[in-house]
Amino acid sequence: MISEGKIAEKSMDMIEININKDVLVVGAGFAGLDSAAKIAAQGYKVVFACKDAELPDSGDEFKKFVESGMVEIMTNTSLDDFSGVTGDFRATLAKGNERIKKNFGAVVAAPKYSFEPLNADYGVSLNGKVISQTRMEEILADPEEKEKLKAGDGAVFAFFNGLARELDPCSTERALRSILALQDIENCTAYMYAGNVKVASRGVERLFTEARNKGLVCFKPQEIPVVEQNDDYVKIIIQDPVIRKDIELDPDYLVIDELMNPGQENIETAVNLRIDADLDGFLPSNNVHRFPVNSNRDGIFVAYSPNDAANVALRVKELLGDGIKKVPMDRGVVDEKRCTICLTCYRCCPHGAIFWDNGAAVISTVACQGCGICASECPMDAIQIGTFSDDDLNENIDKAVVSAENDSPKILAFCCKNSAFEAAGAAEKFGIAMPAGFKMIKVPCAGKVDVELVMRALVDGADGVMVAACHEGNCKAEKGNIYAKWRVNEISRRLEAMGMDKNKVIFTNIASNMAHEFADKVNDFALKLKS
Amino acid sequence: MIVAERKPFDEIKGMVAGYKKVLTIGCGTCVAVCLAGGSKEVETLNAELKLNFGRDKIEFGSKTLERQCDMEFLEELDEIAGDYDAFVSMACGAGIQFLAERFPDKPVFPAVDTSFIGVNLDVGWYEEKCRACGSCVLGLTGGICPVTMCAKSLFNGPCGGTNNGSCEINKDQPCAWFKIYERLAAQGRLDQIKEISPPNDWRNQIPRKIIQPGYEERVKALG
Ligand code: SF4
Ligand code: SF4
Ligand code: SF4
Ligand code: SF4
Numbered sequence: 001m002i003s004e005g006k007i008a009e010k011s012m013d014m015i016e017i018n019i020n021k022d023v024l025v026v027g028a029g030f031a032g033l034d035s036a037a038k039i040a041a042q043g044y045k046v047v048f049a050c051k052d053a054e055l056p057d058s059g060d061e062f063k064k065f066v067e068s069g070m071v072e073i074m075t076n077t078s079l080d081d082f083s084g085v086t087g088d089f090r091a092t093l094a095k096g097n098e099r100i101k102k103n104f105g106a107v108v109a110a111p112k113y114s115f116e117p118l119n120a121d122y123g124v125s126l127n128g129k130v131i132s133q134t135r136m137e138e139i140l141a142d143p144e145e146k147e148k149l150k151a152g153d154g155a156v157f158a159f160f161n162g163l164a165r166e167l168d169p170c171s172t173e174r175a176l177r178s179i180l181a182l183q184d185i186e187n188c189t190a191y192m193y194a195g196n197v198k199v200a201s202r203g204v205e206r207l208f209t210e211a212r213n214k215g216l217v218c219f220k221p222q223e224i225p226v227v228e229q230n231d232d233y234v235k236i237i238i239q240d241p242v243i244r245k246d247i248e249l250d251p252d253y254l255v256i257d258e259l260m261n262p263g264q265e266n267i268e269t270a271v272n273l274r275i276d277a278d279l280d281g282f283l284p285s286n287n288v289h290r291f292p293v294n295s296n297r298d299g300i301f302v303a304y305s306p307n308d309a310a311n312v313a314l315r316v317k318e319l320l321g322d323g324i325k326k327v328p329m330d331r332g333v334v335d336e337k338r339c340t341i342c343l344t345c346y347r348c349c350p351h352g353a354i355f356w357d358n359g360a361a362v363i364s365t366v367a368c369q370g371c372g373i374c375a376s377e378c379p380m381d382a383i384q385i386g387t388f389s390d391d392d393l394n395e396n397i398d399k400a401v402v403s404a405e406n407d408s409p410k411i412l413a414f415c416c417k418n419s420a421f422e423a424a425g426a427a428e429k430f431g432i433a434m435p436a437g438f439k440m441i442k443v444p445c446a447g448k449v450d451v452e453l454v455m456r457a458l459v460d461g462a463d464g465v466m467v468a469a470c471h472e473g474n475c476k477a478e479k480g481n482i483y484a485k486w487r488v489n490e491i492s493r494r495l496e497a498m499g500m501d502k503n504k505v506i507f508t509n510i511a512s513n514m515a516h517e518f519a520d521k522v523n524d525f526a527l528k529l530k531s
Numbered sequence: 532m533i534v535a536e537r538k539p540f541d542e543i544k545g546m547v548a549g550y551k552k553v554l555t556i557g558c559g560t561c562v563a564v565c566l567a568g569g570s571k572e573v574e575t576l577n578a579e580l581k582l583n584f585g586r587d588k589i590e591f592g593s594k595t596l597e598r599q600c601d602m603e604f605l606e607e608l609d610e611i612a613g614d615y616d617a618f619v620s621m622a623c624g625a626g627i628q629f630l631a632e633r634f635p636d637k638p639v640f641p642a643v644d645t646s647f648i649g650v651n652l653d654v655g656w657y658e659e660k661c662r663a664c665g666s667c668v669l670g671l672t673g674g675i676c677p678v679t680m681c682a683k684s685l686f687n688g689p690c691g692g693t694n695n696g697s698c699e700i701n702k703d704q705p706c707a708w709f710k711i712y713e714r715l716a717a718q719g720r721l722d723q724i725k726e727i728s729p730p731n732d733w734r735n736q737i738p739r740k741i742i743q744p745g746y747e748e749r750v751k752a753l754g
Contacts, residue, residue, distance in 0.1 A: 342564040347654045377654070379569030380559060380595070452571060455578030459586070497540045498583050 013329040017366065019087030020105035021045070021323045023316055026079055027269060028052045031303035031312070032110030037062040038313035039108070040070040044320060047102060049077040049093055051265070074100075079272050082107075085353060085364035086299025087325060105320050108312050109273060109283060109295075110303045111266045115258040121164035122256070124227045129234045130254045133174055140181045154187020158236055158251040162195040163224055169201035170305060171257055176207040178255070183214040191249060192218045193225055193236065202307045219247070227254065273300050274352045276478065289418075289476040291315055296478050297352040298367045331370040331386045332363040338382035345374035345383060350478035371477030372448025376487070381452075388444050393453055400439035401460040409463035409529035410437040411522060414449040417442050418476050420468030422512035432519040435526035437463070446470070447480025454491050454505055464504050464529045466522065471509045481509065503528065532650075533561040533623040534657045535568060535643040543576070544583055546640040547617060553580075554615040555642070556608070556630065557595030558622035566655055567643050568621030570595040576621070576642060599626030605633045612637065665739060668728050673714030678731075680707035686728040 021044055025036045028050035036048045037059065046065075053076055065071040080094035089107055093100045117132035124130050131139075136157075139145045149155045159175045161167065172194075179190040190211070197218070199205040212218070221238040228235040235250045262281035270277050275295040276285035283302045284295035293301045293311045299319060303312045332353070334345075339360040346354045346361060353367035354374060363374070363383070375383035375390075384390060397412065404410040415421040421442050427434065443449055446469030457465050467488050469481035488507035496502040506525060510518050547553050555573050563569025570593070577591040592615060596604045599622035608630075612618075617638045620627040624645040631639040647659035662678045668686060669676060678684045682700045689708030692699025698706045715721045742750045 338559070338570070340559050340563050340569070342566075342569075343651070344566070344654050379563045379566050379571045381570045381574070450571070452574045452578065455575055455582070459578050459581045494540065494579060498544075498579060500582070 014326050015329050016324050016326050019325050020103050021320050022104045023106045024104040025108045027110040029110040029112045031309045033058045033062050034309035035108050035303040035312045036071050038309050039316050040065040042317045046071045049074040051078050082272050085367035087366050106299045106316050108301045108303055109269045111269045114261045114263040117256045117258050119256045132256050133258045136178050136255045150186050156189050156251040157253045158191045159255045160193050161257045169198040169204050172198045173204050176211050179211045190216050275300055327365050331368045333384050334361045335382045336360040338380045340380055344377050348377045349374050371445040371480050373480055373483055376450030396441050397457050401462050404439045405436040408435045408437040409526050411464045412457045412462040413440040413466040414443050415440050415468045416446045419470040419512045420510040423510050423514050423518040426515035427519045445477045445480035446484035447477050449484050451487050467507050468510045532564055534565045534647050534649045535562045535623050535645045537567050538642055543642050550617040552590045552615045553617045554592045555619045558599045558626050559595050560598045599630050664731050666731055671723050671726055672711045675711045677707045
């Protein structure tokens with residue numbers, strides 16, 4: 001039943017292209033220097049550009065690469081202009097009044113984040129005794145101040161972490177690193193008052209265990225602790241729910257946790273590089289189909305935590321290799337004669353794979369992922385997607401509708417090859433019954449299903465059309481499922497305006513492992529169409 | 532560019548109802564860019580019409596031209612025009628009229644409402660910018676059109692209704708002349724706001740014609 005309606009994927013012709021092997025690392029965030037060093041260690045030349053006048057303390061490895069010329073440092077430099085696609089990015093770097101043009105094969109963004117101490121959450125103000133996590137790190141970085149901590153009986157530190165709101169593992173990690181550093185200083189002890197200790201990041205669990213072993217005392221208070229403070233005194237009071245007694249501590253320092261803010265630099269980086277941020281404004285946007293350091297644009301990576309540097313270097317190597325890349329010849333092709341450079345495709349491509357040149361849109365065959373969103377949005381039908389051309393799809397729709405059995409409603413389902421198509425295949429293997437009139441059309445992404453295709457199926461005589469996509473936030477093409485949903489809603493609206501049943505077309509989310517659910521949805525749809 | 536919107540289906544349906552063979556004609560320029568009348572909209576409209584009338588009652592053809600406001604492109608229809616007894620045009624009002632002019636014996640129906648001259652803010656999102664008043668004052672107004680943006684289309688403003696940056700008709704509507712004031716002030720040429728623009732002559736409007744200066748001889752030779 002499935003095999004008939006689906007498209008035989010033609011084999012795609014591949015071509016080899018040369019790509020640029022230089023890498024730009026932009027931004028002096030935590031992982032910038034480290035990424036630059038690790039990428040240079042793979043044998044790629046790196047330009048490290050940041051707005052700061054001076055670099056933070058860089059390791060010996062980094063210095064070695066700078067001396068050998070593998071890493072070029074450009075301070076006081078910002079990204080002025082950026083274009084091109086993976087393997088061939090064109091950057092204009094601004095240093096004062098100077099504009100320097102350079103080409104790169106890959107780009108790593110390491111934007112700086114700003115921190116906001118959460119003292120207001122606890123009703124305390126920062127002073128010499130109540131300090132922010134950032135101030136704590138400054139003290140630990142300064143040998144003189146560190147020395148002072150040893151004086152007298154030593155110093156007692158209390159850390160607040162995620163007591164008033166949920167924070168992330170990065171904030172836990174910062175507190176734990178400071179605690180471990182303090183535990184190495186003679187006469188210093190640390191306490192931690194935490195909500196949920198977030199350890200879901202590489203190595204954080206280990207840091208926590210280590211700190212505990214070295215004597216860290218942890219409290220998990222039911223309520224936000226009461227803090228009494230003046231200039232030379234601070235007291236923390238919590239209630240122990242077991243012994244039902246107040247536990248008081250008057251540390252030398254109370255260290256307040258901090259919220260990480262994406263900040264201006266983050267936004268600028270996203271706009272310049274045309275990459276998406278996640279809901280909280282951090283880069284890159286989340287997508288389970290990508291490695292966490294990959295952005296929605298091929299060849300652009302984001303290094304954010306120290307762990308990212310090593311991963312970025314791996315991904316860069318995978319991308320650049322020896323400078324030759326094999327790519328499909330015609331994943332997405334623009335018919336220059338039809339194109340009216342409306343820029344719709346350029347604005348809609350989730351992978352930034354489209355630019356324009358000589359009066360027509362151009363799809364980069366290296367950057368294009370073949371989702372087909374552009375083709376579905378193009379008002380001139382000027383874009384064809386390799387093995388999913390309009391002609392092929394139209395032919396398949398016609399065939400599928402004609403061959404569907406007549407006695408039950410004819411249902412045509414456009415199925416994303418990453419999810420619904422797999423689910424349907426599994427349903428068939430499990431032998432789950434489907435309506436007799438059910439047929440499906442495989443698409444590279446639900447984003448390839450345009451209004452025209454659905455309307456064609458209806459004109460051909462389909463009683464119902466289903467567009468099945470991955471779950472929201474799970475689309476390989478970032479927004480293909482969202483576009484598909486919008487379009488189905490638009491078709492429903494049009495059907496209603498025509499006095500027809502608007503529920504003849506439905507949109508649904510399906511994961512590849514949801515064979516039974518998929519079958520249920522199709523059977524439900526058939527029942528509804530019958531009645 | 533010219534921005535248009537697809538007409539409601541019922542209206543289009545009513546226009547073509549009595550015919551047997553209808554050609555839907557798109558325009559590949561302005562209305563394609565504003566996603567109202569390019570080839571995709573032509574195919575979609577035809578599918579809607581086919582669904583509504585049933586496959587056999589009316590036959591719908593489709594064709595999208597480069598532009599409908601040029602005779603040379605309209606000429607492409609000469610060969611097939613005879614096969615149809617009515618046209619539906621998805622071009623702007625200008626294109627539709629030129630189409631009707633080329634095929635005077637053919638009923639021509641508009642499938643879009645031509646809305647304004649505007650800009651592309653994002654995919655599917657447009658804003659009116661110019662009313663084609665025929666005597667552009669943008670040079671005096673810091674590049675902000677008072678004809679389009681001012682509710683009274685004042686060439687010299689603001690009026691007494693300007694209200695802390697908003698227009699008196701609506702708090703959410705910025706006062707065009709306040710914007711003009713701000714822009715000119717920021718550029719240090721505020722004195723220009725005092726220059727009086729003579730009123731535009733809106734009376735007895737007939738279709739305006741323009742001949743670009745370098746082409747006067749050419750047009751004359753055409754008669
Ligand atoms: S969407 Fe189509 S017409 Fe518009 S620029 Fe892209 S290819 Fe050209
Ligand atoms: S097919 Fe997808 S990835 Fe390729 S150019 Fe079009 S929208 Fe971009
Ligand atoms: S006919 Fe109208 S919409 Fe088409 S190109 Fe001419 S002005 Fe633009
Ligand atoms: S003044 Fe306004 S309406 Fe008149 S031509 Fe200039 S922009 Fe257009």
